Amino acid sequence: MSEVAGKMSIQEGAKYLECPMMGRGILLGGVPGVKPGEVLVLGGGVVGTNAAKVAAGLGARVIIMDIDLDRLRYLDDVMPANVRTVHSNAHTIRRYVQEADLVIGAVLIPGALCPVLIHESDLKLMKPGAVIVDVGIDQGGCVATARPTTHSDPTYIVDGVVHYCVTNMPGAVGRTSTFALTNATLPYALTLANLGYKRAARQDPGIARGVNIQSGRITNRAVAETFGMEYQPLEL
Amino acid sequence: MSEVAGKMSIQEGAKYLECPMMGRGILLGGVPGVKPGEVLVLGGGVVGTNAAKVAAGLGARVIIMDIDLDRLRYLDDVMPANVRTVHSNAHTIRRYVQEADLVIGAVLIPGALCPVLIHESDLKLMKPGAVIVDVGIDQGGCVATARPTTHSDPTYIVDGVVHYCVTNMPGAVGRTSTFALTNATLPYALTLANLGYKRAARQDPGIARGVNIQSGRITNRAVAETFGMEYQPLEL
Amino acid sequence: MSEVAGKMSIQEGAKYLECPMMGRGILLGGVPGVKPGEVLVLGGGVVGTNAAKVAAGLGARVIIMDIDLDRLRYLDDVMPANVRTVHSNAHTIRRYVQEADLVIGAVLIPGALCPVLIHESDLKLMKPGAVIVDVGIDQGGCVATARPTTHSDPTYIVDGVVHYCVTNMPGAVGRTSTFALTNATLPYALTLANLGYKRAARQDPGIARGVNIQSGRITNRAVAETFGMEYQPLEL
């Protein structure tokens, strides 16, 4: 579902940049003769990659940030020319947040809370009417001022910056999401059905990593740390 | 402003394809493993060209139609690979409307009403939850069931098809539109201010074409025909 | 040689879509104003990737299918915009086979027979004059009705569908194939010549996997399964 959320994040951002939505009144792609908008994507994983592709497709100038240099190299190889990679650290985030019309929070760490990358004080540096879409809101989000919203009331404003933090974003494009989810989960489901969870987890490390609880014990390290509980390895 | 409206039309269409907006629940760009949406753009002028570019950038499969073969050739030269040109006629329109998730009405004839290209009976052939954005609504629109809406209440539904027919679409991205409008009109304004309208119209045929009324006479042929009045050539 | 076969498969398919070859009379790339052909590539490995690239280059609309989601993501990153990835399963294959003008069978499993993905009953659903090129024919092919043909008599017709199932396709472009084969095999040959097969296999797992028989025992699992014989691991 990360791909759906990543692609949607730009569509939503573009929409809420409109004046009637309290945004800056910017068309992300610009037009011939008028400079396009600036999009900052925090995180170069599946969510961020898909967000950057769509933003580039709309015609925006895009910066995608990550801490993994090999990932930045790969992105540099495959992204369109209007996407640029920048190494992520406190200094670069603070700098580019100020230039951005749209910021996408795309930092998701499986089973753990997102680190906070944009602090409340950063909002005052941002352009009035800029938009933040925090895709990781289900895991706390990477923006200090993010709090969950819904499809029926998706945005709120802090310091003049529009926040879009809808949980379960892919639900809005149910048809596409259903196919995507089925594609991603069907092979696991078949393996589990055919082998039972123990044999399945022995055979496929991906399934093993997916077992969070076993007989009352927390068997996923990130989950255990998040809830301050004891981690115990999976027993097969 | 045509460029702004053309680019916005896809953003709006993408938004209203979402389930909470009563659309089909389709993500236009698809995701890896799930086929993207189909976009049909009626008209290959400035509006249609910009709409097609943005739709292609989102990752959709796009068909752009026009009756001018030279224009189709040019579009074939410069458009991304997921945009295909098709010659526009009653037969091809009817065929591709049925396959489309999003239809953009981009047929604008300066000073005249749009021809009706999509008839009420065509709606029944369309997919339920498909979206029509009729950019030419200010000139009547090219969809029989189109009627003007506003940014605060932008859509209505006929036969299961979402209609977005907001007049003055570019108003929603006022910042971008203001720059675009100024770019386009400033040279004319300077010429008119420096020369007066008669000398300006003699020197620049574009200005001459822009004179619709002179001393009570209709001097623009399209305007005269639309209102059933007599056309008289401009006197300079 | 997979790359050669993959690229050739589209050239051959394009040729046999011509009327004098009993095909549908379709130009794969279309022309400005006329929609291009639809190509379905079954399998996203080396053969399928090269087939999809060439089909996209000709201007066709291409769908490439695979069961591996990570591979689909990579293909989504690097393929031209007119190639779309779709998750492969019985349902999606049956659906897109009906829309295709050209189907490429590109499912090759090293040392094993291809699984049958297109059944005889599917042919009746296909467009008359559509073409199937089954690149995996040397390993049985993934089309139920595929049987080996030759460069001198390359095609036959079943249920109106042209079948091209030439074994050793790369032989037709001997000059290119010779260079390609030498590039791929020379490093192995040098290693074998320098070290002998045992030390070479110990050092390079690729060579170890290439040893099918050792002292009369079948040491490749896929080969053993295909012929219903006992598999025994390689002894080094």
Place this chain on the structure above:
Amino acid sequence: MSEVAGKMSIQEGAKYLECPMMGRGILLGGVPGVKPGEVLVLGGGVVGTNAAKVAAGLGARVIIMDIDLDRLRYLDDVMPANVRTVHSNAHTIRRYVQEADLVIGAVLIPGALCPVLIHESDLKLMKPGAVIVDVGIDQGGCVATARPTTHSDPTYIVDGVVHYCVTNMPGAVGRTSTFALTNATLPYALTLANLGYKRAARQDPGIARGVNIQSGRITNRAVAETFGMEYQPLEL
């Protein structure tokens, strides 16, 4: 139909470069590690432009020649990176013919014979097994050794060079060609039917240029010159 012929010319050339077809045994697109074929397109009009696009799409290295510098500039703007423009003259033609694996004759002058650009002596300089496709064969062709062939016996060999000179090439992809032809001619047909030829020719210079004979007099200058007859202007 020029677009159809231009696109087909590369497909045919690719096919007849195969060994069983007496060609060099070259795969036009090459494969990773093996250099692609060289394609020379003589003429940058509609035929040549479409040929160059398809050849580039296959992955070949393409040179397109024309004498019109503005046309070369436009082609440089819109062609893929593996197409290069070269100014056409006797010197450059002779040079690049020697490097080419495939030569496309795409020089068509409406109503006139093609100029001869490749002379019999040039064939001896070409690579053995190279292929020439002369699209202008209906108007004599631009290759001295070209003579008309048919879809059932399409090629012959002179000095080791395969000649493909099928007249009415688009006939082989009848379905695509019919749509293309209808798109291009329908507007003229409607105008002629509505207005009669005299009023139609007065109104549309394209129709006027299409009138070759009027009351027994030759009214098209190129036709008159070709047949050594007197040219008389059209009387309307």
Place this chain on the structure above:
Amino acid sequence: MSEVAGKMSIQEGAKYLECPMMGRGILLGGVPGVKPGEVLVLGGGVVGTNAAKVAAGLGARVIIMDIDLDRLRYLDDVMPANVRTVHSNAHTIRRYVQEADLVIGAVLIPGALCPVLIHESDLKLMKPGAVIVDVGIDQGGCVATARPTTHSDPTYIVDGVVHYCVTNMPGAVGRTSTFALTNATLPYALTLANLGYKRAARQDPGIARGVNIQSGRITNRAVAETFGMEYQPLEL
């Protein structure tokens, strides 16, 4: 030769941005993780178009400015995604000059002096070590502080900004320039040789425009105005 100068201007600019050349020490294309340089191209004609293409190819972020909206639209259609078009006026020039690492002066008006677009006061707003390449220096240049330099001593510094204003830039790539010049001029030379200048000028308006002096009278309006002399139309 404009194409040669346009392409060279970026190569020279990239070189003189190096520290040992007194530039900012910026690599125009950036690298994965580090933002690329900003290039501002003043003028969207042949010089500017080629400069923008090369700058984009290096990986820089490029803005190209012109006052002609139709030209900007065309450039928007054909330029890579990292080139953006901006309408040129005193306000936008002043704004983007401050952000630029490299400024290309590409405003050439045939036979007339360049207008001054960058004033001495603008230099103080620029980044220290930024580079200006003024391609129109042969016609006075569009930068107030530009004065002609040579290939052997190509640059000087004003207010910390490196100026490269070599006259006859294409001379440095004599081999390429000779071919380019011959391509552009040969057709005119042949026409003049075959017809004499009077008949040639009657037949080809391009040649007519090229006649600057006839029997002691100035027959080119721009030349006449530049030198404050009387313009008299060409007599044929």
Place this chain on the structure above:
Amino acid sequence: MSEVAGKMSIQEGAKYLECPMMGRGILLGGVPGVKPGEVLVLGGGVVGTNAAKVAAGLGARVIIMDIDLDRLRYLDDVMPANVRTVHSNAHTIRRYVQEADLVIGAVLIPGALCPVLIHESDLKLMKPGAVIVDVGIDQGGCVATARPTTHSDPTYIVDGVVHYCVTNMPGAVGRTSTFALTNATLPYALTLANLGYKRAARQDPGIARGVNIQSGRITNRAVAETFGMEYQPLEL
């Protein structure tokens, strides 16, 4: 820093191909109507990949060579259409060196001397005025005639071929290089500071590989071999 050096190598090569720099007087990108230059990049690692991208961006025809077929396949997937991959061996190097206007030596083996790929006798086969940039000069270079030069006196000529072999190339673009270096090294520095070298090396194999000497013993195999000393594994 490899990325910086790779990108710079083409800028330098382009500059020294100019006549005043004793080069061939070739503009790498060509112009419409004149063929571009040929660039040969030896090595498909980070240096070579970046060099090839920039050369392609300038508009040159590029060949990139490597011995690793998987790497060539990846490059074929992500490189622009004017970059072609060729398998590297003595035969292909010798062939393409003769056609090249610019050769980039991009063969770097961590901690070891470069192998010599271009021999003194090859220079006589090269075009007069061609340029060689040997990026691996700090490790001996892959060109037999390479010897270190400096930014203040960067080139010398052997057999008519310009050699650019500046050590520490990235120093010339200090601003970009500093950011790039910090991005690449900061994570290692933080790990080392937090954990000490032993725990850091245990945790991160990249750090372990970076330990060349431990308590007077050579712990890096390539370094040991280069200096003919004994290699001893790292003790943690």
